[in-house]
Amino acid sequence: MFFDVIRKMIESLSAFLKNSRDSKKIASDESSVGIGSSSVGIGSSSAGIGSSSAGIGSSSAGIGSSSAGIKSSLNNSWPIFKYLDNEIVGNLTKTRTMALDDSGIIHSLGYKSDMHIETDTAADSIKRNEVGYKGFIGTVKASDGYTYFLPAYSNSIAKLDRKTSSITLENKFTNIPQVRSGAEGNDGIIYMPSYTKTLNILSYNTNTGEVASITPQKPSRYTFCNHIWGAAVDKKGEIYMPQVLGTSIAKIDKFGVFSYLDGPPATSGVSGWTHKYVGATYVESVDKVFCLPRQGKKILIINCSDDTYEEVDLPEDYLEVANKNKNFHGYLAPDGWIYSAFWADTKCFRINPETYEIQWKDYESEFMDGHPTVKAGSGIMSLGTGYSTAALVKGNDVYLGLAGTSRAIKLEF
DSSP, X not given: OHHHHHHHHHHHHHHHHHHHHHHHHHHHHHHHXXXXXXXXXXXXXXXXXXXXXXXXXXXXXXXXXXXXTOOOOOOOOOOEEEEOBSOOOOSSOOBSOOEEOTTSEEEEEBSSSOEEXXXXXXXXXXXXXXXXXXXXXXXXXXXXXXXXXXXXXXXXXXXXXXXXXXXXXXXXXXXXXXXXXXXXXXXXXXXXXXXXXXXXXXXXXXTTOOEEEEOOOOOSSOOSOOOXXXXXXXXXXXXXXEBSSSSOEEEEOTTSOEEEOOSSOOOTTOOTTOOOBXXXXXXXXXXXXXXXXXXXSEEEEEETTTTEEEEEEOOHHHXXXXXXSOBSOOEEOTTSOEEOOBSSOSEEEEEOTTXXXXXXXXXXXXXXXXXXXXXXXXXXOXXXXXXXXXXXXXXXXXXXXXXXXXXXXEEEO
16 A cells, blocks of 8 residues: 555656646747747847947837848948048038049038038048038039039039049029939939929039929929929939928939829828928839938838838837937948938937838947047037038948038948
8 A cells, every 4th residue: 555655646746747847848839939929020129129228229119010021131230430530610511512533532512611621531531622612412423424513502513523533613503503412314414303492303414514494393282392302313214302391202204204103191200391301312222212301200212113102110219319300311331221311419320221120329429539528529519510411432431421510420331
């Protein structure tokens, strides 16, 4: 009988251990499923979330909904911030243009003050030339060997001969064109939308030097202001242009015909006089144009293959801390991400054009550069003048246009 009792005790203990192992296995299986699906949703954002106390963040909701099941070839490292040598002081936005010549010098002409700033990309230094020009916003690198500085407040269009580094001005306009952006279409024609209530499309023929202007039809979705500040050309030679204050997207096709895309209002999550989209960047690998907001809350993505478009949300944690004037102009960086250019903020956001994953990072400590404040480190006097404006990619580096700071910025990838 004693042995019967012992045998039953052993059988009970064995059954208990078996049940325990089965329960642990079930729990482990459920946990691995949870982790597996979470990693698909979060993707590479865990690095951003893990270091969010350092000012890096990302939108797990946006990543989970837009990139689940999509693998990206892009890495998640952030570029290194660097100040260039020398300073150009003054409480003003110094330039909104950047043009690279064949010798590696970046030329930037003045915004509202006479400027000709040269950035030496070999020495990583800046200098201000004695003779300057003003009234320009935006550039177009054309196929004829020239880069054109677009006339915002100037009657002339300026040209950089990329081979000889010489700059010439051609007086072409009787009125102030108020241009902010442009792109070269087919047949060497540069199309430049105006930043005015009544939209005008100015054109410059690089073959003949002839200029022209049309006033296209207004969009069917009425808006009081039809300003445009952004243009990008796709591989077919078709140009896409989002409105700044309106909600429509304009297009000039490869034959030079103007139209508006069919689709819902592109609001960027804001309304009224709030600036929505400024700038446009074409990414050939996905055949899409990406438009980043200046004051908006969404990114506009235009599919050039069928002229459809959509808007994706900026991360909530970023919007909670970002300045209203987030970005001056987006650019396609050497690492394949599309980045915002610092405007009234030390924070930078980026979008993966393959998956639409959005991440952000605060470069505040880099701007401070060992000084007690960002103002002391950068030399900026007013946020209204901006930390940077245009951006230019050269090799694995991005140079940012000198705005209200006295020190110019470079990002090393």
